[in-house]
Structure formats: C-alpha cells, structure tokens
Amino acid sequence: MVATLLPPRIRRPSQALAVSCRGLTKEFIQGEAKLLALRGVDVDIPLGELTLLVGPSGCGKTTLISIVAALLDASAGQVEVLGRDLAMLGERDKVAFRGERIGFVFQQYNLLPALTAAENVAVPLLIAGRPRAVALARAAELLEEVGLGQRRDAYASQLSGGQQQRVAIARALIHQPRLLVCDEPTAALDAQSGRTVMELLRRVALQPDRAVIVVTHDSRVYDCADRIIHMNDGRIERVESRRRA
Ligand SMILES: Nc1ncnc2c1ncn2[C@@H]1O[C@H](COP(=O)(O)OP(=O)(O)OP(=O)(O)O)[C@@H](O)[C@H]1O
Ligand SMILES: [Mg+2]
Numbered sequence: 001m002v003a004t005l006l007p008p009r010i011r012r013p014s015q016a017l018a019v020s021c022r023g024l025t026k027e028f029i030q031g032e033a034k035l036l037a038l039r040g041v042d043v044d045i046p047l048g049e050l051t052l053l054v055g056p057s058g059c060g061k062t063t064l065i066s067i068v069a070a071l072l073d074a075s076a077g078q079v080e081v082l083g084r085d086l087a088m089l090g091e092r093d094k095v096a097f098r099g100e101r102i103g104f105v106f107q108q109y110n111l112l113p114a115l116t117a118a119e120n121v122a123v124p125l126l127i128a129g130r131p132r133a134v135a136l137a138r139a140a141e142l143l144e145e146v147g148l149g150q151r152r153d154a155y156a157s158q159l160s161g162g163q164q165q166r167v168a169i170a171r172a173l174i175h176q177p178r179l180l181v182c183d184e185p186t187a188a189l190d191a192q193s194g195r196t197v198m199e200l201l202r203r204v205a206l207q208p209d210r211a212v213i214v215v216t217h218d219s220r221v222y223d224c225a226d227r228i229i230h231m232n233d234g235r236i237e238r239v240e241s242r243r244r245a
Contacts, residue, residue, distance in 0.1 A: 005112040006241065007142065013065070016047055016180075017044050017045065017046055017047065017080070018045050018046060018048055018081070018082060018179050018210075018211035018213075019043070019044070019045040019068050019081050019179070019211070019213070020043075020044050020045075020078075020079070020080070021041050021042060021043050021044075021064075021077065021078065021080075022042055022077055022078045022079075022144075023039065023040050023041075023042065023076065023077035023078065023081045024038050024041040024042075024064070024067065024074050024076075024077035024079055025038050025039060025040055025041075025074065025075045025076045025077055025079070026038040026060070026063050026064075026067065026072070026074055026075050026158060027091075028133045030107055031057070035158050035224065036074075036234055037060045037063040037066060037192075038060050038063055038067075038074070038234045038235075039156055039233070039235050040234075040235060041060075041064060041077070041234075041235065041236055042236065043046075043236050043239065044231060045211060045213060045227070045229075046211065046227070047178075047208060047209055047210065047211050048205070048206060048207065048208045048209075048210070048211065049205055049206075049211060049212075049226035049227055049243065050198075050201060050202045050205035050206075050211075050212045050214065050224060050225055050226050050227075051205075051211065051212070051213045051214070051225065051227040051229060052213075052214050052215075052216055052221070052225040052227070052228045052229065053065065053213060053214065053215045053227070053228065053229050053231060054215075054216060054228060054230055054231070055217075055230055055231035055237070058230065059090070059231045059232050060218050060231055060234045060235075061183075061215045061231055061235065062107065062183055064215060064231070065181045065215060066217075068081055068153060068213070069081055069084075069098065069102050069104045069179075069181045070086055070089070070094045070097055070102065070152070070177075070182060074086075075089075081097075081101075081102075081177060081179065082178055084097065085125070085174070087136060091135065095201045098225075099124075099175075100175070101126070101175035101177055101178050101179060102177050102178075102180075102181065103167050103172035103173060103175070103178075103179070103180040103181070104180075104181050104183075105147065105165075105168050105172045105181070105182040105183060105185050106168070106183055107183040107184050107187075108238070109154035109164045109165055109168040110168065110230070111164055111167055111168060111171075111198065112156060113155065113157035114154065114155065114156075114157070115155070115156060116153050116154060116155055116156070117143060117148060117151055117152050117153070117154055117155075117156060117167045118136050118139040118140055118143060118152040118153065118158065119136070119139070120156055120167055120168075120178065121139035121142055121143060121167060121170045121171045122135035122138070122174065122242075123171060124137050124171065124174050124175045125139075125174055125175060128175065130229055132243055133244045135174075136141070136212075138150055138174055139170065140169035142168075142173055143166075143167070143170055144175055144202060145170070145200055146166040146167075146169055146170050146196070146200060147166065147193065147196055148163060148166055148170070148204040151163060155214045158164050160188075161188040161195055162188045162189045162190065164188075164201075165185060165187070165188045165197075166187060166189075166193065166197060167180065167193055169197060169200070169201075170184050173204065177210075178210050179210070179211050179212075179213070180201070180204060180205075180207060180210070180211070180212045180213070180239075181212075181213045182213070182214045182217075183215045184215055184217065185197055185198075185201070185214060185216075185224075186216065186218050186220075186221055187197065187217070187218065191220060192223060194218065194220060195220075195221075195224075198214075198221045198224040198241065199224065201214060201224075205226070209224055223242075224241055225242055226241070227239065227241050227242060227243065228238065228240040228242065234237035
C-alpha cells in the first residue's frame with residue numbers, strides 16, 4: 001500500500017490548504033545561547049482566505065512566516081506550502097518556488113531608493129525576463145490599485161513611509177503569487193489607507209487557489225480576516241475562524 005510509505009503526519013498533499021505545519025520548531029543559536037523561537041507549531045491555513053497572524057512582540061510571527069515563505073529553514077518539523085514539502089526542495093528549487101509562487105512584504109520595505117515607484121514594482125517581472133514596457137504598464141495598474149497612481153514616477157526615496165509600504169505591496173503582487181505573506185503591511189498607514197490595502201489583500205485572498213497571510217498588531221484590520229491565528233511564546237495559542245457564509 002502506497003499510503004503506508006508516506007510520512008506519517010502528512011498522508012497526501014492537501015489541495016485545499018495553502019500551508020500545513022506539524023511540529024515546527026526553530027532554534028536560533030547566538031554564541032553559547034540557544035533561543036527557541038518556534039516551539040512546535042501545528043497549523044493549517046486554507047486557500048481562498050485572508051489569515052491574520054497576531055501575538056506579542058517576539059512570539060515568533062516573523063520567524064513562522066519566513067519559514068512558510070521558504071526564506072528560512074525550520075530546525076525540525078514539517079511544513080507543506082501549496083502542496084510542496086519544503087524539506088524536499090533543494091536550494092535552486094526553493095528559489096524557483098519562491099520566485100513563482102510566493103510574494104513577501106517585509107517589515108522593512110526594502111525598496112531600491114534610486115528606482116522610481118513603478119520601477120520598484122516592476123522588478124519581479126523584469127527579473128523574470130518580461131519586456132520592460134509590459135512590466136511597467138502592469139506596475140502602473142497595481143500602483144493605481146494601492147492609491148499611488150499619481151506617484152509612480154517618484155523615486156522611492158521621495159515617498160513617505162506609508163507610500164513606500166504600498167509600493168512594497170504592489171511589488172509583491174505583480175507576479176500574481178499564489179501565496180502572499182505580509183509582515184505588518186498597515187503599520188505605517190492611516191486608517192483609510194490601511195483599510196484600502198486590506199481590502200486589496202482580501203480581494204487577492206478570496207480567489208480559490210490563492211491565500212494571503214498577514215502579520216499584524218493592528219486590531220483595526222481584524223474585521224477583514226477570514227481567520228485569526230493567535231501566537232504566544234513560539235506556539236499557536238488558538239485559531240479563530242471568521243469565515244462568512
Ligand atoms: N536571526 C535571529 N537570530 C537570533 N534570534 C532571532 C533571530 N530572529 C528572531 N530571533 C528571536 O526569535 C524570537 C522571535 O522573533 P520574531 O522576529 O519571529 O518575533 P515577532 O513575533 O515577529 O516579533 P515582532 O512583533 O516584534 O516583529 C525573538 O525572541 C527574536 O529575538
Ligand atoms: Mg516580526
């Protein structure tokens with residue numbers, strides 16, 4: 001029987017799940033000291049939903065989404081993302097998987113200051129070899145969606161923090177990733193721009209083969225969520241489903 005040959009905790013790739021973690025741990029070693037940032041995370045995150053990840057500073061949110069986005073390796077445990085067991089991917093496959101399937105908005109926006117807003121947004125398509133005119137036209141559309149159509153020719157260094165944050169979100173969406181992972185995407189935004197961004201993220205998440213995970217401290221955006229995962233001290237404390245009928 002084939003089923004008995006498969007690893008015990010993951011019986012088959014879960015088509016309806018964006019992410020599935022079992023017994024995930026992450027240890028950081030600093031000199032003599034060891035810090036256990038994740039202490040056995042078990043969680044399933046469905047496709048077609050906007051999931052929030054919340055919890056106190058230092059509880060492991062950024063660590064968890066960095067592992068899910070294949071930017072950081074776990075110390076132990078299993079993580080399956082979009083049906084792929086990340087432990088089975090070599091470095092090159094991981095880079096390709098990330099480039100094609102995952103979008104990431106970091107806590108720091110990481111824009112290139114000498115490029116314009118539109119050029120920054122276009123970078124992932126340019127790297128993928130798409131023609132410059134096509135990439136810039138798509139970038140202009142996305143900037144329009146995040147309310148920055150007028151600022152597309154401004155250099156990143158000339159934009160406010162909240163504007164840079166929205167450019168980073170547009171950049172993460174341009175290659176239409178199936179999984180978008182955002183670390184505090186509304187932290188630098190006023191209430192109105194925060195809501196605009198969350199509504200955009202929710203439109204992306206509601207597509208049946210896509211998912212969005214947002215780390216946030218901003219309780220103003222809770223009502224946009226389909227699911228809220230509460231973390232504490234390296235573990236999942238509880239999962240609240242808010243899926244509307
Ligand atoms: N590269 C690293 N080396 C050593 N320790 C780290 C590293 N990255 C994170 N940590 C530690 O792991 C723990 C979890 O950090 P993490 O960044 O995941 O927290 P967080 O929940 O995202 O917090 P915040 O809300 O402040 O961003 C913290 O104690 C942090 O100091
Ligand atoms: Mg963090």
